[in-house]
Amino acid sequence: MKKFLFIVCTVLSLKAFPQNTQSFFFGRTAGKLPFLEYGIGDDRLGGAKMTYLDTNILVKVIDSFKTDYKIELSKNHTAYIDKKSVVKEITGITREHLTSSWKVYGDSLFDYVTVSLDEKLPYRSVQQINPSRVVVEIFGVENNTNWITQLNSTKEIKNAWYEQQEDDVMKVIIDLKHKQHWGHSIFYEGNKLVIKIKRQPQKPELRYLTIAVDAGHGGDNMGATGVTTNIQEKNYTLLIAKQLQAALIKKKARVIMTREKDTSLSMVERNELIKNQNPNMLISIHLNSTSRDSVQGVSTYYRYIGFRPLSVSILNKMLQLKLKEFGNVGAFNFSLSGPTDYPNCLVEVAFLSNKEDEKKILSPAFHKAVAKKIVEGIEEFLKNL
Numbered sequence: 001m002k003k004f005l006f007i008v009c010t011v012l013s014l015k016a017f018p019q020n021t022q023s024f025f026f027g028r029t030a031g032k033l034p035f036l037e038y039g040i041g042d043d044r045l046g047g048a049k050m051t052y053l054d055t056n057i058l059v060k061v062i063d064s065f066k067t068d069y070k071i072e073l074s075k076n077h078t079a080y081i082d083k084k085s086v087v088k089e090i091t092g093i094t095r096e097h098l099t100s101s102w103k104v105y106g107d108s109l110f111d112y113v114t115v116s117l118d119e120k121l122p123y124r125s126v127q128q129i130n131p132s133r134v135v136v137e138i139f140g141v142e143n144n145t146n147w148i149t150q151l152n153s154t155k156e157i158k159n160a161w162y163e164q165q166e167d168d169v170m171k172v173i174i175d176l177k178h179k180q181h182w183g184h185s186i187f188y189e190g191n192k193l194v195i196k197i198k199r200q201p202q203k204p205e206l207r208y209l210t211i212a213v214d215a216g217h218g219g220d221n222m223g224a225t226g227v228t229t230n231i232q233e234k235n236y237t238l239l240i241a242k243q244l245q246a247a248l249i250k251k252k253a254r255v256i257m258t259r260e261k262d263t264s265l266s267m268v269e270r271n272e273l274i275k276n277q278n279p280n281m282l283i284s285i286h287l288n289s290t291s292r293d294s295v296q297g298v299s300t301y302y303r304y305i306g307f308r309p310l311s312v313s314i315l316n317k318m319l320q321l322k323l324k325e326f327g328n329v330g331a332f333n334f335s336l337s338g339p340t341d342y343p344n345c346l347v348e349v350a351f352l353s354n355k356e357d358e359k360k361i362l363s364p365a366f367h368k369a370v371a372k373k374i375v376e377g378i379e380e381f382l383k384n385l
Helices: 002-016 233-250 267-277 305-321 355-361 364-383
Strands: 025-029 035-037 049-052 058-065 068-074 077-082 086-089 099-106 110-117 123-128 133-139 148-150 157-166 169-176 184-189 192-198 210-215 254-257 281-288 298-301 325-329 344-351
Touching: 049 123, 058 077, 058 086, 099 157, 110 157, 110 169, 123 184, 123 305, 133 192, 148 157, 169 192, 210 233, 210 267, 233 254, 233 281, 233 364, 254 267, 281 364, 298 305, 305 325, 305 344, 305 364, 344 355
Parallel strands: 099 148, 210 254, 210 281, 281 344, 298 325
Antiparallel strands: 025 058, 025 086, 035 049, 035 077, 058 068, 068 077, 099 110, 110 192, 123 133, 133 169, 157 169, 184 192, 298 344
């Protein structure tokens, strides 16, 4: 009996105090547009996204859940990332990471804040309004910045400073000169974190701007179908998008179309196509649908608070078409709303699942009217800058 008790106690002791076990590993972000999620929640648009990341960023994997890894951003912060977006790092070791000098400057097109680090570390950013700011948190780093060089070449950045809000989280605060956010992007050049700030256009009129227009769905992605006619969403988003293209060109705007025919494009391909063209804004056209055929109306969607004014202006103009209001929807987890690089608005024109709305959607005159109101909404947005 004593021998048995000794064995049991020994096993319990080993479980309580494991020796020489490693419950984590290091990896690097990989693939196109890797992103972090807040948790394991899911819906038809995927889990709630925290941020897109650059590639080759060091991450500490501490757990696994189905298709995701749980990563430790800092002592008090975690996130989830798709396993396909992580390549295991064989030589990763735990150590403290430090910041170094900063530089704040502008070139002929953009303003920049660069933060020197000793490793590519995860980050996330938020837009703030009243006052307008971009705030970036860098995880797993301690402050060792003793100077910030600021040059007069900036045109949009009013001020930039930091707070070491936790022992291993550094917050970068960037004050903007204009109330409207025009976009920002974050990436690494070597181990230098670059925060690129887009300036407000010198001449904020359509004839001087580049507008990206996305016709939702396409190819093997049909989208929703009509409640009485079985028409496909992909065909009618394209018809409306082409009318919008024509209306914008009439205003002398430069227009980028993600598709001009029935083409299959992934969200990653659409995002890359748009970002590479550096537009001033994006409008994405969709048609809504629900299982309740009584629901109808128009709605606009945005993800980031700094881009909300565009979606509100477009919704208000669309309501002049005597469509019912389904609302202005924020924090929307749509892939094309994810990039912070430019103001964007998703327009759900009307409901294919509602007979009254479907009848409107079938009309070419309605397509033209929708395009006209979206253009008026953009112009109203620009007028209120």
